[in-house]
Amino acid sequence: METVAKIVCIGNQKGGTGKSTGVTIIANYISQKTKYSILVVDADDLQQTLMKFREIDLLKGYSIEDLYHLVHISSNDFPKMSQGFVTDYDFIFIDLPGNLKQEGVISCYNLVDYLFIPTGTSIADIDSTIKFIDLYREKVVPIRSHHGAKTQIYSYLSRVKRNTNDYKAAKENRIFEKIGVPMMENDISETVSLQSNATTAEVYSSLIKTNDYEAFCKEFLKIIKN
Numbered sequence: 001m002e003t004v005a006k007i008v009c010i011g012n013q014k015g016g017t018g019k020s021t022g023v024t025i026i027a028n029y030i031s032q033k034t035k036y037s038i039l040v041v042d043a044d045d046l047q048q049t050l051m052k053f054r055e056i057d058l059l060k061g062y063s064i065e066d067l068y069h070l071v072h073i074s075s076n077d078f079p080k081m082s083q084g085f086v087t088d089y090d091f092i093f094i095d096l097p098g099n100l101k102q103e104g105v106i107s108c109y110n111l112v113d114y115l116f117i118p119t120g121t122s123i124a125d126i127d128s129t130i131k132f133i134d135l136y137r138e139k140v141v142p143i144r145s146h147h148g149a150k151t152q153i154y155s156y157l158s159r160v161k162r163n164t165n166d167y168k169a170a171k172e173n174r175i176f177e178k179i180g181v182p183m184m185e186n187d188i189s190e191t192v193s194l195q196s197n198a199t200t201a202e203v204y205s206s207l208i209k210t211n212d213y214e215a216f217c218k219e220f221l222k223i224i225k226n
Helices: 019-033 049-059 078-084 105-109 123-139 141-146 165-173 175-179 200-210 214-225
Strands: 006-010 038-042 069-072 091-095 114-119 152-160
Touching: 006 019, 019 038, 019 049, 019 091, 019 114, 019 152, 019 214, 038 049, 049 069, 078 105, 105 123, 114 123, 114 214, 123 141, 123 152, 123 175, 152 165, 152 214
Parallel strands: 006 091, 006 114, 038 069, 038 091, 114 152
Antiparallel strands: none
Protein backbone atom coordinates (compact mmCIF):
# COMPACT_ATOMS: atom_id res chain seq x y z
CA MET A 1 0.00 0.00 0.00
CA GLU A 2 1.38 3.39 -0.99
CA THR A 3 2.45 5.66 1.88
CA VAL A 4 0.81 9.09 2.06
CA ALA A 5 2.79 11.62 4.06
CA LYS A 6 1.31 13.31 7.08
CA ILE A 7 1.64 17.08 6.79
CA VAL A 8 2.78 18.79 9.97
CA CYS A 9 3.06 22.49 10.80
CA ILE A 10 4.51 24.35 13.77
CA GLY A 11 2.58 27.59 13.50
CA ASN A 12 1.65 30.78 15.30
CA GLN A 13 1.03 34.34 14.20
CA LYS A 14 3.39 35.79 16.83
CA GLY A 15 7.03 36.17 15.93
CA GLY A 16 9.76 34.96 18.25
CA THR A 17 7.98 31.84 19.49
CA GLY A 18 10.58 29.50 18.01
CA LYS A 19 8.60 28.05 15.09
CA SER A 20 11.65 27.45 12.88
CA THR A 21 13.68 26.23 15.86
CA GLY A 22 11.01 23.66 16.67
CA VAL A 23 10.90 22.47 13.06
CA THR A 24 14.64 21.92 12.82
CA ILE A 25 14.86 20.15 16.20
CA ILE A 26 12.21 17.58 15.34
CA ALA A 27 13.35 17.28 11.71
CA ASN A 28 16.89 16.46 12.81
CA TYR A 29 15.59 13.97 15.35
CA ILE A 30 13.41 12.16 12.82
CA SER A 31 16.07 12.08 10.12
CA GLN A 32 18.93 11.03 12.40
CA LYS A 33 17.25 8.92 15.09
CA THR A 34 14.45 7.11 13.24
CA LYS A 35 13.79 5.28 9.99
CA TYR A 36 11.03 7.66 8.94
CA SER A 37 11.58 9.82 5.87
CA ILE A 38 11.00 13.55 6.25
CA LEU A 39 10.81 16.58 3.98
CA VAL A 40 10.89 20.12 5.36
CA VAL A 41 9.36 22.86 3.23
CA ASP A 42 10.44 26.43 3.94
CA ALA A 43 7.35 28.31 2.79
CA ASP A 44 8.01 31.45 4.80
CA ASP A 45 8.51 33.54 1.69
CA LEU A 46 9.88 36.66 3.38
CA GLN A 47 12.06 35.20 6.13
CA GLN A 48 13.22 31.87 4.65
CA THR A 49 14.97 31.21 7.97
CA LEU A 50 15.57 27.53 7.37
CA MET A 51 17.00 28.05 3.88
CA LYS A 52 19.40 30.69 5.19
CA PHE A 53 20.69 28.35 7.88
CA ARG A 54 20.98 25.48 5.40
CA GLU A 55 23.29 27.68 3.32
CA ILE A 56 25.44 28.19 6.41
CA ASP A 57 25.40 24.42 7.06
CA LEU A 58 26.88 23.81 3.62
CA LEU A 59 29.39 26.66 3.85
CA LYS A 60 30.68 25.17 7.10
CA GLY A 61 31.27 21.84 5.38
CA TYR A 62 28.27 19.74 6.38
CA SER A 63 27.32 17.17 3.76
CA ILE A 64 23.86 17.53 2.20
CA GLU A 65 23.43 13.75 2.60
CA ASP A 66 23.74 14.09 6.38
CA LEU A 67 21.07 16.79 6.70
CA TYR A 68 17.30 16.51 6.58
CA HIS A 69 15.68 17.15 3.19
CA LEU A 70 14.83 20.84 2.83
CA VAL A 71 13.30 22.74 -0.07
CA HIS A 72 11.88 26.21 -0.58
CA ILE A 73 8.38 26.38 -2.03
CA SER A 74 6.31 29.53 -1.67
CA SER A 75 3.15 29.33 0.40
CA ASN A 76 1.25 30.21 -2.78
CA ASP A 77 2.75 27.27 -4.71
CA PHE A 78 2.84 24.53 -2.07
CA PRO A 79 -0.84 23.50 -2.24
CA LYS A 80 -0.65 22.62 -5.93
CA MET A 81 2.83 21.06 -5.65
CA SER A 82 2.23 19.00 -2.51
CA GLN A 83 0.79 16.01 -4.38
CA GLY A 84 4.19 15.51 -5.95
CA PHE A 85 5.71 14.81 -2.53
CA VAL A 86 3.10 13.04 -0.42
CA THR A 87 3.96 9.53 -1.63
CA ASP A 88 7.72 10.00 -1.21
CA TYR A 89 7.88 10.75 2.50
CA ASP A 90 6.36 9.70 5.81
CA PHE A 91 6.18 13.28 7.09
CA ILE A 92 6.19 16.69 5.42
CA PHE A 93 6.86 19.66 7.70
CA ILE A 94 5.92 23.08 6.39
CA ASP A 95 7.32 26.27 7.90
CA LEU A 96 4.77 29.02 7.22
CA PRO A 97 4.61 32.81 7.66
CA GLY A 98 2.82 33.96 10.79
CA ASN A 99 0.38 36.10 8.80
CA LEU A 100 -2.70 34.04 7.94
CA LYS A 101 -3.82 36.80 5.59
CA GLN A 102 -0.76 36.38 3.36
CA GLU A 103 -1.61 34.87 0.00
CA GLY A 104 -1.45 31.07 0.02
CA VAL A 105 -1.09 30.61 3.79
CA ILE A 106 -4.69 29.56 4.45
CA SER A 107 -4.52 27.13 1.52
CA CYS A 108 -1.44 25.55 3.09
CA TYR A 109 -3.11 25.25 6.48
CA ASN A 110 -6.00 23.49 4.76
CA LEU A 111 -3.61 20.61 4.02
CA VAL A 112 -2.15 20.27 7.52
CA ASP A 113 -2.91 17.09 9.47
CA TYR A 114 -1.11 18.11 12.68
CA LEU A 115 -0.74 21.67 13.92
CA PHE A 116 1.58 22.43 16.84
CA ILE A 117 1.37 25.91 18.33
CA PRO A 118 4.43 27.12 20.26
CA THR A 119 3.97 29.91 22.78
CA GLY A 120 5.88 31.82 25.38
CA THR A 121 4.59 32.29 28.91
CA SER A 122 3.95 36.05 29.00
CA ILE A 123 0.44 37.49 28.93
CA ALA A 124 1.18 38.95 25.48
CA ASP A 125 2.32 35.55 24.18
CA ILE A 126 -0.74 33.78 25.54
CA ASP A 127 -3.20 36.42 24.30
CA SER A 128 -1.67 36.37 20.81
CA THR A 129 -1.79 32.58 20.73
CA ILE A 130 -5.47 32.53 21.73
CA LYS A 131 -6.21 35.00 18.91
CA PHE A 132 -4.32 32.74 16.48
CA ILE A 133 -6.34 29.72 17.60
CA ASP A 134 -9.58 31.67 17.19
CA LEU A 135 -8.55 32.84 13.72
CA TYR A 136 -7.51 29.32 12.71
CA ARG A 137 -10.84 27.95 13.84
CA GLU A 138 -12.65 30.65 11.91
CA LYS A 139 -10.69 30.45 8.65
CA VAL A 140 -9.43 26.87 8.39
CA VAL A 141 -11.54 24.45 10.43
CA PRO A 142 -14.77 24.95 8.41
CA ILE A 143 -12.94 24.22 5.15
CA ARG A 144 -11.26 21.10 6.58
CA SER A 145 -14.60 19.91 7.96
CA HIS A 146 -16.32 20.49 4.62
CA HIS A 147 -13.83 18.05 3.05
CA GLY A 148 -14.24 15.50 5.84
CA ALA A 149 -10.82 16.22 7.32
CA LYS A 150 -9.77 17.13 10.84
CA THR A 151 -6.52 18.63 12.04
CA GLN A 152 -5.12 17.50 15.36
CA ILE A 153 -3.99 20.61 17.25
CA TYR A 154 -1.54 20.78 20.15
CA SER A 155 0.25 23.57 21.97
CA TYR A 156 3.61 23.61 23.71
CA LEU A 157 5.71 26.08 25.66
CA SER A 158 8.69 27.40 23.75
CA ARG A 159 11.79 29.45 24.58
CA VAL A 160 10.87 29.33 28.26
CA LYS A 161 12.75 30.07 31.47
CA ARG A 162 11.82 27.07 33.56
CA ASN A 163 12.56 28.63 36.95
CA THR A 164 10.13 31.56 36.60
CA ASN A 165 6.68 32.06 38.07
CA ASP A 166 5.24 32.62 34.56
CA TYR A 167 6.47 29.19 33.51
CA LYS A 168 5.13 27.48 36.61
CA ALA A 169 1.76 29.21 36.18
CA ALA A 170 1.53 28.23 32.50
CA LYS A 171 2.31 24.59 33.31
CA GLU A 172 -0.21 24.54 36.14
CA ASN A 173 -3.05 26.45 34.48
CA ARG A 174 -2.77 24.77 31.06
CA ILE A 175 -4.93 27.56 29.70
CA PHE A 176 -5.08 26.27 26.11
CA GLU A 177 -6.62 23.00 27.26
CA LYS A 178 -9.51 25.08 28.61
CA ILE A 179 -10.25 26.13 25.02
CA GLY A 180 -9.85 22.63 23.63
CA VAL A 181 -6.16 22.57 22.66
CA PRO A 182 -4.07 19.94 24.50
CA MET A 183 -0.66 21.04 25.75
CA MET A 184 2.40 18.86 25.39
CA GLU A 185 4.05 17.79 28.61
CA ASN A 186 7.52 18.67 27.33
CA ASP A 187 8.75 22.05 26.14
CA ILE A 188 11.71 23.88 24.61
CA SER A 189 13.88 26.05 26.82
CA GLU A 190 15.18 29.52 26.02
CA THR A 191 18.69 28.10 25.59
CA VAL A 192 17.62 26.32 22.40
CA SER A 193 17.42 28.65 19.40
CA LEU A 194 18.76 29.28 15.92
CA GLN A 195 21.25 32.04 16.58
CA SER A 196 23.02 33.89 13.79
CA ASN A 197 26.30 32.15 14.59
CA ALA A 198 24.99 28.57 14.67
CA THR A 199 23.76 26.24 11.96
CA THR A 200 20.80 23.91 12.28
CA ALA A 201 23.19 20.96 12.54
CA GLU A 202 25.15 22.62 15.34
CA VAL A 203 22.01 23.45 17.30
CA TYR A 204 21.03 19.79 17.09
CA SER A 205 24.48 18.49 18.04
CA SER A 206 24.54 20.78 21.09
CA LEU A 207 21.19 19.36 22.16
CA ILE A 208 22.54 15.83 21.96
CA LYS A 209 25.08 16.75 24.63
CA THR A 210 22.48 18.16 27.01
CA ASN A 211 19.62 15.75 26.19
CA ASP A 212 17.36 18.81 26.33
CA TYR A 213 15.57 17.75 23.17
CA GLU A 214 15.00 14.03 23.71
CA ALA A 215 11.76 13.96 25.69
CA PHE A 216 10.20 16.71 23.57
CA CYS A 217 11.01 14.92 20.30
CA LYS A 218 9.80 11.55 21.54
CA GLU A 219 6.48 13.04 22.66
CA PHE A 220 6.11 14.97 19.39
CA LEU A 221 6.83 11.89 17.28
CA LYS A 222 4.42 9.74 19.29
CA ILE A 223 1.64 12.22 18.50
CA ILE A 224 2.23 12.44 14.75
CA LYS A 225 2.67 8.66 14.35
CA ASN A 226 -0.95 8.08 15.45
